[in-house]
Amino acid sequence: xxxxxxxxxxxxxxxxxxxxxxxxxxxxxxxxxxxxxxxxxxxxxxxxxxxxxxxxxxxxxxxxxxxxxxxxxxxxxxxxxxxxxxxxxxxxxxxxxxxxxxxxxxxxxxxxxxxxxxxxxxxxxxxxxxxxxxxxxxxxxxxxxxxxxxxxxxxxxxxxxxxxxxxxxxxxxxxxx
Numbered sequence: 582x583x584x585x586x587x588x589x590x591x592x593x594x595x596x597x598x599x600x601x602x603x604x605x606x607x608x609x610x611x612x613x614x615x616x617x618x619x620x621x622x623x624x625x626x627x628x629x630x631x632x633x634x635x636x637x638x639x640x641x642x643x644x645x646x647x648x649x650x651x652x653x654x655x656x657x658x659x660x661x662x663x664x665x666x667x668x669x670x671x672x673x674x675x676x677x678x679x680x681x682x683x684x685x686x687x688x689x690x691x692x693x694x695x696x697x698x699x700x701x702x703x704x705x706x707x708x709x710x711x712x713x714x715x716x717x718x719x720x721x722x723x724x725x726x727x728x729x730x731x732x733x734x735x736x737x738x739x740x741x742x743x744x745x746x747x748x749x750x751x752x753x754x755x756x757x758x
Contacts, residue, residue, distance in 0.1 A: 585619045585633035590673045594631050596719045599638045601654050605693055616641045625671045627709040629716035632672050640713040644705045652690035655714055659687040668722050675733050678726030682708045
């Protein structure tokens with residue numbers, strides 16, 4: 582297991598639609614393990630494969646630090662209610678914005694054994710599911726921000742470039758995983 586570089590907003594890989602996973606290979610398992618390690622190291626609650634440069638439909642989520650979820654080829658089945666609150670993203674460090682999301686989400690996905698299952702989430706888990714699934718279709722939360730993006734207090738988000746491009750990883754996105 583290893584840490585992977587998190588792609589920063591402006592990297593073209595974050596704007597691309599990901600491809601479905603047909604089988605879980607050793608490389609996909611390694612990717613999932615690396616995604617969890619990377620997410621935990623960055624103090625995140627979710628991470629999608631394109632955020633580490635891989636154009637595959639897989640996300641990892643753990644909103645409590647004790648309940649990790651792997652969602653392969655996830656699909657939202659149902660949403661209900663709404664919640665409005667601050668949201669951030671590991672691909673846009675040091676920034677937050679107010680976003681309205683469903684307060685309840687039901688999703689169908691596959692686990693590491695390619696067994697189909699359903700996951701229901703409310704509040705933060707619902708927010709994380711919707712946020713991460715949008716990454717798989719090339720979207721970021723900034724498209725939904727109500728008002729202006731704000732700096733997170735105490736963050737070190739300074740770069741040489743106003744758009745954050747100074748911290749971009751210049752490796753091409755991989756579909757080979």
